[in-house]
Amino acid sequence: MAWQVQFRVFRSSRGEVPAHFDPFTVEIKPDETVLDGIERIWAFQDRTLTFRHACHHASCGSCAMRVNGVEKLSCVTYIQDVTSDGGTLVVEPLRNFPIVSDLVVDVSPMFHRMHEVGMPIIRSAEPLGKPENFNCFENCIECGMCVSACPVMLTSNQYLGPAALAAAQRTIAEPRGVDVRSIWQLADDENSVWRCHTAFECGEVCPSNGDPAGAIMALRRRLILERIKSLFGRGILARQRGG
Amino acid sequence: MTKPVAIVIGGGSTGAATAHDLALRGLKVILVERGEIASGTTGRCHCLLHSGGRYCVKDQEAGIECIEENIMLRKIMPDGLELNDGLFIAITDSDMDYKDKFIAGCEACHIPWEELTPQQALAIEPNLNPNLKAAIRVPDGVFEALRFCLSFLATAKKNGAEIHPYIEVLDLLSTGQGAIKGVHVQDRTSGRVYDIEGDIVISATGPWAGDIAAMAGASVPIQPTPGVMVSMNQRVVNLVVNRLNKAADGDIIVPQRQTSIIGTTSWPVDHADYIPVPEDHIQMMLEKGAELVPGIRQARMRGVFAVARPLIASAGQADGRELSRTFECFDHAKRDGVEGFVTITGGKATTARAMAEKTADVVCRKLGLDAPCRTRDTVLVSYREYYI
Structure with a gap:
């Protein structure tokens, strides 16, 4: 049985029209997804609606948006989990990114930071059976939901942010040939691990069960340890200072 | 100039x-x-870096194209591929009858292949159907579209x-x-x-x-020919797992990141803009997927998607599988x-x-x-x- 759900969709066109919400009534089954609903609005009600999507199975990260105020990957967010028959869904773009139009944000600031950290996309897989040289993609899908949920990102656009810091922790923990000295410097900064207020919102919304806040805490512990070591002229921070 | x-x-x-x-x-x-x-x-594709194995019997032109490009992509996109190989596994007698044709097809298309005993295959992939009769390993891989x-x-x-x-x-x-x-x-x-x-x-x-x-x-x-794919909330295999038989519905599981994607079906549509997912296809994917990897029944469904392949139609070939x-x-x-x-x-x-x-x-x-x-x-x- 299809439900009737009202989608209230954030609309904004570059510059001209002030931002507003458009209501769309959608016939949708409870086990369909929010993205199914949005695609249907585009296909049958309003061809001007713009939104990001690609893989539809929680691997590319592009369909991230806010659903009733919470960051969701719309392709794996089932209608029955976020509303009821006759209910309303407020759909907005991610926060803390420049809005391009409607639900489309410009994710390039996050990719600049990810690029700075330089985490490879590929890691060695944990083999299910006999160890072999399998590899697989990193769990982080760079969807930007942690960046959107982070209250500190709202206060400072200089903050490196949870996604890039979690990547820094991954790279330092498992360098795979990457020179990590610059990553230490990037992490040990007032706009980096020390800016986090431990709200833990990032981990709450992560669709890959990542734990960016935990990664930031782990980086802090490593940095404190390195600082103590450097008092005795040892460790990576001391070597950096020495040239 | x-x-x-x-x-x-x-x-x-x-x-x-x-x-x-x-x-x-x-x-x-x-x-x-x-x-x-x-x-x-592309976005909603199966994310399979084809070795060509799926086409090496009936569509050797495509099989040869796939293996050549597979080898080239490994060189030009070294950081963007999961290189895990793929297995074609035989479960029934009909699958076993297909084995020699498959091996001949791999040879004809120059697809490297290696036969594993069921024990060897299960050692690499413990979640495979324990009743498998044969397994052939080929250089499949996975990308992120x-x-x-x-x-x-x-x-x-x-x-x-x-x-x-x-x-x-x-x-x-x-x-x-x-x-x-x-x-x-x-x-x-x-x-x-x-x-x-x-x-x-x-x-x-x-x-x-x-x-x-x-x-x-x-x-x-052009004949838009969609297929349904079902992604699960667990990575149940490390290698791509295919059914050792001619291409059919639900005969492949592609692992990617933390998910496993079961595919796929095939039916023609008039236009590609909006493809409703036929509900019976989802159930079929789960059943067929469980024939390859029974443990898939313990995983939860995470996403369902369908998109149109752009198949080039030629006269007298109405079935998408034949194109x-x-x-x-x-x-x-x-x-x-x-x-x-x-x-x-x-x-x-x-x-x-x-x-x-x-x-x-x-x-x-x-x-x-x-x-x-x-x-x-x-x-x-x-x-x-x-x-x-």
Whole structure:
């Protein structure tokens, strides 16, 4: 049985029209997804609606948006989990990114930071059976939901942010040939691990069960340890200072 | 001398690779895509880096294309692929009857293969159906569709290409003398409507190729043929697992990141814009998937998706499974008497580079340019540089 759900969709066109919400009534089954609903609005009600999507199975990260105020990957967010028959869904773009139009944000600031950290996309897989040289993609899908949920990102656009810091922790923990000295410097900064207020919102919304806040805490512990070591002229921070 | 301008329509794997190839050959490339990059067929593909094994018996042309490109992609996209190999496993007697044909097909297509005993296969993949009778290992792999496209586009941008998502082609611009001289577009982020002129227009719009060709009064024999895929919330295997038999519904599980994607089905539709998922297909995927990996029943369903493959139709072949997965570049000057307009369609994401090479060859010949293809050994930059 299809439900009737009202989608209230954030609309904004570059510059001209002030931002507003458009209501769309959608016939949708409870086990369909929010993205199914949005695609249907585009296909049958309003061809001007713009939104990001690609893989539809929680691997590319592009369909991230806010659903009733919470960051969701719309392709794996089932209608029955976020509303009821006759209910309303407020759909907005991610926060803390420049809005391009409607639900489309410009994710390039996050990719600049990810690029700075330089985490490879590929890691060695944990083999299910006999160890072999399998590899697989990193769990982080760079969807930007942690960046959107982070209250500190709202206060400072200089903050490196949870996604890039979690990547820094991954790279330092498992360098795979990457020179990590610059990553230490990037992490040990007032706009980096020390800016986090431990709200833990990032981990709450992560669709890959990542734990960016935990990664930031782990980086802090490593940095404190390195600082103590450097008092005795040892460790990576001391070597950096020495040239 | 000013560079010739090539306008590429479509930001899926074919358009992305074509932009990259043409930019490397020194053309000024402008790519327009009506949605997000990879928001059409490529984005919702199975993410399988084909070894060619799936085609090596019935569609050897596609099988050979796949293995050649598979080997090349390992060189040019080293950081963007899960290289886990694939297994073709036999469970029934009918599967066993197919084994010799499969091995002969691999040999004919030059696909490296290795037979494993059931014990060896289960040692690598303990979750496989324990009743398997045979297993053949081939160099399948896995990519991530959005980043696959972004790698080509990032490199194209480094070589001067302009990439414009959210620009929809409303019409093709005609010279009035039987030639196309550009595109009439709308910026969907602002509503602004304007023209882009160029020396050649290339439609890389997959199952939408017929729509764009119609704007020029031309046609392409494309049959949009969707397939349903079901992604699970666990990675139940490390290798790609295929059924050792001729291609059928639900005969493959592709692991990716933390998920396993079961696919797929095949049915023809009239138009590719909106594909409703037939509910019985989902149940069938789960049942067929469990024949390969019984443990899939313990996983939860995470997402369901369907998208149209752009299969090239030929007379008398109505069933999508019978249509070749090879690609074709249509020069509409020859086909429909329309100059300045080329369509590339068909194919697989795995063969996107080869599709681009063939298209760029046609484009260069039409424009009188002597510029050899350089994509075979040009290592692509990181997909992240698309945003930088």
